[in-house]
Amino acid sequence: MKIIFILMLSFISLFSFDALHVKAEILSHIAHELVKKDVVNIYIDDKKFIKTKGLISSVKYTSCQNADVIFISKKETLNKKCNSKYLFTTSYYLYQSLPDVIGVFFWQKGRPNIIIKSSMIKKLNISLSESFKKYVE
């Protein structure tokens, strides 16, 4: 009976885990595309993405100061100490309004969307892999 209960629980958690895991995977891909390190430190303020914490071992969620890549959803989150970091956003509005944002990752119409600014890629001298080039505009 105990085993059946554990199996059921694992089954349920496996399904609820899926969509979140996709988000975590994409965050990890973006972080590793920008910073070539085994474990990349990221900071994220978006509540929709907070639960992805701990799902991928190659990404460590940390404070804004210690992060290599920062994902912001609100302009207020950005403090001066973090200005020098790689800046990504989860809001298309911020992507358009903040000049120093490298790109945006957001969920729209049930699908993940990534857009990357070509001007920032050139400015920061980031080399993107082939799979990421299609997101550049």
Add this chain to the structure above:
Amino acid sequence: MKKILFVNKNLFFVISIITLLGSFWLYFNFKDVLGKHKDEIQRIEINRAHKTSEKILLNIQPHIIDKVLSLKDNLKITTKISKLLTYYRNDEFKYVYIIYIDENGAYRYLADGSELDERAYLAQKFTPSKTLLWQRVLKEKKEVYDLQDNAEGLWLTYLTPILKDGKVEGILALDVSTQEFNNFSKLITPLNKALNIFFLLIFAIFVVILLQGILFYNELKKSMIDSLTKLYNRHYLEQVSSKIKLDKMAIIMLDVDHFKSVNDRYGHAIGDLVLIATARKLIAATRLEDKVIRYGGEEFLILIKSAKVKQDVIKVAQRIKNAIGKEKIRVNDELSINITVSIGLNLCENSTKFFYDEVKHADEMLYKAKRNGRNRIEIYKN
């Protein structure tokens, strides 16, 4: 009773296999019907998407077809189109939007009828998850669709090209929600589950029957083998007696001479070893097609298959008698026992067709051999 049991066992297996095959047929037929029904729902959904796309294009054509490129800069008109698209958004068509292709070949939003929190900005870059589908609509310049497996809550995407002078200027996209499909699934899932359970149950019953059958067969086989000598026993003879063709068979009844005195002198353990050794010699002296049976105690019955010359069986009987009598049975390092056998032989010529009558004749000959001094062969003459 045992014969009835045998017939029933076979019948049981035949019925089990028919039931299993029937269940297979039922299961796959039902799955096929479900598949066809699902295809039909998909066809209806595609048809609806087609009609809706036609209606949308008819409504917005005056605004869009001629000036689709210039519209990209005209926020007022594109907002108006987006508003118009919202009228077609419902539980069935979750997202309705128009994409254009910019001078660099990138896809961008021209209008979006989605709810505000999902609505894209004008000229926002659009990266399709199914790039090939979007390339197809550009290449084929006709409506295309594909199932959505990467997007949440979406079943399929239906794309209609917006043409100007034979060139695709934009693409109208309808994302069909999984609602219809879920409704169908809700209806079908309990049936599907019931069928799966039914099929599993039938399969489990079949496996149990099969295992029972194998166990039964093994037990039956065990029950027909004598545990001491590993020869067939009388139970085996009872099972096969009705199938024996006496015109192609000879019967040898064989008894170990003075076996009782072996038991009395050396004990039952040594007596058992003598029986085992005798059984081995009998097996060695006969062919594979002959059957050696422990008839009871120290008495053995041998069914000799004699194809043409029945007289050859006399030579076989002689060989058996010599094989046993010639060499002593070595019980252990210190003890070897010399035994002889008496043989009653029935060649089954002019057979009565009753097996046990022929056995009786062979048995009479055995007793005759015993009476006449043992270690000899007596042949039944009809």
